[in-house]
Amino acid sequence: MAFVTPAPDGALAPAERDRREDAFRDVLARRLTDLDPSRVRSDVPLGPFTTFQIGGPADVFFEAHSADELAAAVTAAREVGVPFFVLGLGANILVGDLGFRGVVVRNRAAHVQTDRASGRVWAESGAVVWPDLIEATLDAGLSGLEHYAGIPSTVGGALWQNLHFLSPPPERERTMFIEEVVASAELLGADGQRRTVDREWFDFGYDYSTLHVTDDLVLSATFQLEPKDPARLREIVEANLEWRGARHPPLDTEPSAGSIFKKIDGVGAGRLADWCGLKGTRIGGAMVTQRHANILINAGVAGGQSATARDVRHLIGYIQETVEREQGYRLSTEVGMIGDFGDLGRLPEAGWEEADGFTGGVPPGGHPEAHRDAERR
Ligand SMILES: Cc1cc2nc3c(=O)[nH]c(=O)nc-3n(C[C@H](O)[C@H](O)[C@H](O)COP(=O)(O)OP(=O)(O)OC[C@H]3O[C@@H](n4cnc5c(N)ncnc54)[C@H](O)[C@@H]3O)c2cc1C
Numbered sequence: 032m033a034f035v036t037p038a039p040d041g042a043l044a045p046a047e048r049d050r051r052e053d054a055f056r057d058v059l060a061r062r063l064t065d066l067d068p069s070r071v072r073s074d075v076p077l078g079p080f081t082t083f084q085i086g087g088p089a090d091v092f093f094e095a096h097s098a099d100e101l102a103a104a105v106t107a108a109r110e111v112g113v114p115f116f117v118l119g120l121g122a123n124i125l126v127g128d129l130g131f132r133g134v135v136v137r138n139r140a141a142h143v144q145t146d147r148a149s150g151r152v153w154a155e156s157g158a159v160v161w162p163d164l165i166e167a168t169l170d171a172g173l174s175g176l177e178h179y180a181g182i183p184s185t186v187g188g189a190l191w192q193n194l195h196f197l198s199p200p201p202e203r204e205r206t207m208f209i210e211e212v213v214a215s216a217e218l219l220g221a222d223g224q225r226r227t228v229d230r231e232w233f234d235f236g237y238d239y240s241t242l243h244v245t246d247d248l249v250l251s252a253t254f255q256l257e258p259k260d261p262a263r264l265r266e267i268v269e270a271n272l273e274w275r276g277a278r279h280p281p282l283d284t285e286p287s288a289g290s291i292f293k294k295i296d297g298v299g300a301g302r303l304a305d306w307c308g309l310k311g312t313r314i315g316g317a318m319v320t321q322r323h324a325n326i327l328i329n330a331g332v333a334g335g336q337s338a339t340a341r342d343v344r345h346l347i348g349y350i351q352e353t354v355e356r357e358q359g360y361r362l363s364t365e366v367g368m369i370g371d372f373g374d375l376g377r378l379p380e381a382g383w384e385e386a387d388g389f390t391g392g393v394p395p396g397g398h399p400e401a402h403r404d405a406e407r408r
Pocket of ligand 1: 183191
């Protein structure tokens with residue numbers, strides 16, 4: 032689950048919003064006795080806390096600076112019965128223009144411990160993978176996380192999505208997954224209990240972990256790394272940063288949420304969109320970057336008007352319909368749609384990718400003809 036309980040449509044009456052905020056603050060203060068109440072804030076715009084730089088305000092907003100604070104905040108929201116969302120770096124989500132009706136807990140629990148002798152690295156789930164965690168492992172001469180240099184992610188987000196990258200250079204023969212170095216993690220369950228689970232619990236897959244379907248929250252993770260020459264680790268980091276820099280839009284001038292559509296096995300969502308000539312397509316401030324047809328950017332940030340979540344949703348719908356019409360595949364979104372988008376007008380229905388006998392976006396019996404035609408173009 033995305034740590035979102037269904038929120039009511041539209042804005043809440045101010046009195047109800049204030050009641051929720053006060054109740055959350057009171058319960059949190061009972062759990063964190065030295066809490067400065069002003070840390071619980073209201074009406075905080077979420078755009079600046081996402082890599083897309085898009086999104087309306089959270090009714091209530093709290094930044095957790097330790098695993099204990101994170102657990103306390105989530106437990107308080109559950110006790111008050113208010114919808115909540117745990118936010119990492121916001122690199123794999125799109126927040127609706129009307130924001131989030133409930134509590135957003137931004138995870139900044141970032142303590143890291145490395146032990147070269149055992150190869151174990153422990154990190155709180157809000158630790159930022161690049162540069163903070165990876166630099167700590169490089170300093171300790173430990174190998175296993177350097178492959179993910181340059182990817183915006185917290186440890187929690189990385190486990191949620193099973194962070195991956197084509198590495199190591201120069202061969203780049205396979206996709207490496209963070210699951211390969213996960214030893215265990217401490218979770219907070221829906222029952223409020225903390226427990227430690229091993230790698231198997233996560234049932235990791237491509238862009239998948241059990242976290243997608245449970246109410247568990249990652250508080251910290253332990254990685255098992257291997258001692259290696261720090262100079263070689265540094266080489267891998269530099270080569271991966273260079274490789275990414277040449278292919279991905281830079282976040283400061285072309286904010287994005289990375290790949291917007293899920294991979295379709297053996298085809299590639301970006302390739303399908305590219306074959307349809309969709310690079311450069313723009314709706315409002317949202318645009319398909321010229322660098323990669325599976326990445327939408329907030330083109331307004333570089334000048335003009337910033338994209339709205341509505342612009343992005345309409346561009347997604349346009350790409351989905353064009354690819355289906357021209358290639359016969361149905362693309363589904365990889366990024367999480369968080370909060371209240373208001374009335375978006377006509378878009379493909381939710382679940383359309385699997386309707387009419389389609390499986391994983393592929394039509395019944397596959398669609399080799401359209402695929403081959405496209406390849407010839
Ligand atoms: C420019 C760019 C390039 C990218 N390149 C890659 C790439 O090469 N490879 C790749 O794999 N991904 C890539 N991504 C996607 C993104 O970096 C990953 O999905 C990343 O793991 C998201 O982490 P986050 O902390 O930002 O999570 P968020 O976007 O903040 O949250 C994503 C989901 O994780 C959940 N979550 C967050 N923390 C926790 C927790 N502690 N416990 C349980 N659930 C939690 C959230 O509730 C939410 O549902 C890229 C994104 C961008 C913007």
